[in-house]
Amino acid sequence: MGVRITPASGTRVGVDNDRCELYGICVMEAPGLFALGADGRLRFRKHPLGPEEKEQAVAAARACPLQAVVLRGDVHG
Ligand code: SF4
Known part of the structure; x- marks a missing residue:
């Protein structure tokens, strides 16, 4: 039986595009969640x-550095 991975209950990730300067530090911290696309946009x-x-x-x-990553929901549970 494979490992079942379920969404971490209720946590939602958002990025404030008005703040984000595409430094990519979030990509280094969480490479599974963030990526810089070839078009220069953060995904x-x-x-x-x-x-x-x-x-x-x-x-x-x-x-x-710009506090552009916003977490909502059950972050600390
Ligand atoms: S969200 Fe923050 S760390 Fe990630 S690319 Fe934008 S400015 Fe950089």
Whole structure:
């Protein structure tokens, strides 16, 4: 039986595009969630999967120099 990965309950990731300057630090902190596309735009997945990605999402939010990463919902659970 494979490992079942479920979305980290209720945590939602968002990026404030007015603040984001595409430094890519969030990509380094959470490579599974954030990516810089070839078109220079930041892409990200809204729903972290499992506790590890949730931790990474929190780390990305902390590390973003412009506080552009916004976490909503059940972040600390
Ligand atoms: S670390 Fe912040 S400013 Fe840099 S790309 Fe990510 S969201 Fe944008």
